[in-house]
Structure formats: C-alpha cells, structure tokens
Amino acid sequence: MQPFQRIAxxxxxxxQAVIDTIRKLIHELDGRGLTVSLDEAIGDATGASATHPVASLDSLAPRIDLLIVVGGDGTLLHAGKQVAAHQVPVLGINRGRLGFLVDVSPDRFDEIIRVIDGDCRVEERLVLEARVVHDDGIVAHAPAINEVVLQRWNTARMIEFETWIDGEPCNRHRSDGLIICTPTGSTAYALSGGGPIMHPGIDAVALVPISPHTLSNRPLVISAGSHIEVRVQPQSIEQVHVSCDSQTNLSLTADGRLDIVAYPHALRLVHPPGHRYFDILRAKLHWGDGAPPC
Structure with a gap:
C-alpha cells in the first residue's frame, strides 16, 4: 500500500493512559512530517489543539486517509461507524481490556510506523444496518459493526416476536430476545449466548436467541445479503429494547417492525505485519492453555 499521509x-x-499514548503518537507523527488532525472528543485533553486541526470525526473523515483509534473495542466501534461511509481505514491501538479489534500494543510503535509506511493489510468487515419501519417508511436507523440486539425491557416475562428471512417466515420466538451479529460480533455478546464463532472472511450473519423458551430454537447462520425482519407481537412492544453495538438505541413503533440488512459500506480495519486471526482467538479465548502451536 501507499504510505498514509493525512492521519486523524x-x-x-x-x-489518562490513552491521552499519554496519543501525545507520544502525535510527537512521532509530527517528526515524520505527516498531517495530523485530532477528534474534538480528545483534542483539548492532549494539549495539542493549538497546533493541530481539531474537529468532529464526521467532518474530518473526507480529508484523511487513516484513522488511529486509541482505546478498547468499544472506542473503535464508535469511531469506525463515523468514518465507514468514507471508506477510511482504521487502526486500533489497545488501551482497553480484551481487544479483538484494537490489536496493536501501545508499546509497539515500530508496528505503528510500519503501518503508516504502508506495510499493512486492510481487511473489510461486514457492517449491519438496523431500520425501524412503519407504514413502509424508515422512521429510524443505525449501523452496527458487532450486533443488533432486540431484548426484553422492564419486564420479567419473555417477549414474543417473529423472524422473517427474505420475505419468508422463519420462526416464532418466545425468549428474552435475539442477537443478530456479524462475524466481527460473533466473539462479543453473541458468543456468551452460545452463538458460533464466524471467521471475519465469511459473508454471513448469525441469529442467536437469548434464553429461548424452546430448546430447539438454536442459533442460525444465514447469508449476509439476507433481509431480516423482526415482527414484535403488540403485547410485547412496550417491553422491547433495540440497541446497535450497545451504543445506539432505537424505539419500535406500535405497528412497526425491525429490519436488518447489510450496510452499504464495510469497516476497513488495518492490521500490522504478522497479524493472524487465530493468534488473536488463542490469546483472547485462552485456547490451548497458552501453549505454542505444535
């Protein structure tokens, strides 16, 4: 790849650990003569707002060719959705906990510089879009990189709803809810619900029930190109909560439905040299008791 020149x-x-890492990063990038901009969420805290452009990610996205996110997976999910439509590659530096997406250590500035010099791999990750539809019109919508979750809210009772796939009835559910996840999200909430781990190279979506009443109601993997409809029974509407990546909430209308489709833009995730997906799984999920491969 060509070296990156315009970086946010x-x-x-x-x-404070995030701010310290960002300050070191700014110093390193300035020393290489690169154009560096800062998200307004952290601009003042870095002490560099007087010498570097500071703006929202929405306004910076058309003017940059790389976004560096310092934090955890949640920080990257939030930032990634803001720049996905502009196809800006995103590099994650891990200052969080688990770190499936932010896979560069803050101590490995050598890896960061190699990425900036173009020695990297860009991987496209599927993004979903949740839409609240009423009278065939979209009244609310939001993207989701990990998952769209429909779950019971303010009630001890199960909720009742139907799932339809590409216009065909799939199932009638009585459960605590449903997780619709991407391969990226298959190692997040869906994993704790018994869903399958899906390799990010698979163009698929998983429907994972949350505590279903019927034991035969199992996770279902379908094509990412499918049109998913969730129709909530009227008596359950007031007890239903919909969220995208646990960051954006959507409210259903009394006679509406929830549609989930593939978002038109993928998340472009940047990996440093030597990155291997199964190394991440072994490290984060403690496969093989930490022993090296045979």
Whole structure:
C-alpha cells in the first residue's frame, strides 16, 4: 500500500493512559512530517489543539486517509461507524481490556510506523444496518459493526416476536430476545449466548436467541445479503429494547417492525505485519492453555 499521509487520531475520553499514548503518537507523527488532525472528543485533553486541526470525526473523515483509534473495542466501534461511509481505514491501538479489534500494543510503535509506511493489510468487515419501519417508511436507523440486539425491557416475562428471512417466515420466538451479529460480533455478546464463532472472511450473519423458551430454537447462520425482519407481537412492544453495538438505541413503533440488512459500506480495519486471526482467538479465548502451536 501507499504510505498514509493525512492521519486523524481519536481515543477514549477521560483515560489518562490513552491521552499519554496519543501525545507520544502525535510527537512521532509530527517528526515524520505527516498531517495530523485530532477528534474534538480528545483534542483539548492532549494539549495539542493549538497546533493541530481539531474537529468532529464526521467532518474530518473526507480529508484523511487513516484513522488511529486509541482505546478498547468499544472506542473503535464508535469511531469506525463515523468514518465507514468514507471508506477510511482504521487502526486500533489497545488501551482497553480484551481487544479483538484494537490489536496493536501501545508499546509497539515500530508496528505503528510500519503501518503508516504502508506495510499493512486492510481487511473489510461486514457492517449491519438496523431500520425501524412503519407504514413502509424508515422512521429510524443505525449501523452496527458487532450486533443488533432486540431484548426484553422492564419486564420479567419473555417477549414474543417473529423472524422473517427474505420475505419468508422463519420462526416464532418466545425468549428474552435475539442477537443478530456479524462475524466481527460473533466473539462479543453473541458468543456468551452460545452463538458460533464466524471467521471475519465469511459473508454471513448469525441469529442467536437469548434464553429461548424452546430448546430447539438454536442459533442460525444465514447469508449476509439476507433481509431480516423482526415482527414484535403488540403485547410485547412496550417491553422491547433495540440497541446497535450497545451504543445506539432505537424505539419500535406500535405497528412497526425491525429490519436488518447489510450496510452499504464495510469497516476497513488495518492490521500490522504478522497479524493472524487465530493468534488473536488463542490469546483472547485462552485456547490451548497458552501453549505454542505444535
């Protein structure tokens, strides 16, 4: 790849370790003569707002060719959705906990510089779009990189709803809810619900029931090109909560439905040299008790 020249930096606000890493990163990039901009969420905290452009990611996205996110997976999910439509590659530096997406250590500035010099791999990750539809019109919508979750809210009772796939009835559910996840999200909430781990190279979506009443109601993997409809029974509408990546909430209408389709733009995730997906799984999920491969 060509070296990156116009770089924006964002991170988790209010975290001193994140701010310290960003300050070091700004110093390194300035020394290489690169154009560096800062997300307004962290601009003032870095002490560099007087010498570097500061703006929202929405306004910076058309003017940059790389976004560096310092924090955890949640920070990257939030930032990635803001730049996905502009196809800006995103590099994650891990200052969080688990770190499936932010896979560069803050101590490995050598890896960061190699990425900036173009020695990297860009991987496209599927993004979903959740739409609240009423009278055939979209009244609310939001993207989701990990998952769209429909779950019971303010009630101890199960909720009742139907799933339809490409216009065909699939199932009638009585459960605590449903997780519709991408391969990226298959190692997040869906994993704790018993869903399958899907390799990010698979163009698929998983429907994972949350505590279903019927034991035969199992996770279902379908094509990412499918049109998913969730029709909630009227008596359950007031007890239903819909969220995208646990960051954006959507409210259903009394006679409406929830549609989930593939978002028209993928998340372009940047990996440093030597990145291997199964190394990440072994490290994060403790496969093989930490022993090296045979």
């Amino acid at each position: 930096i964002t991170g988790k606000p209010g975290d």
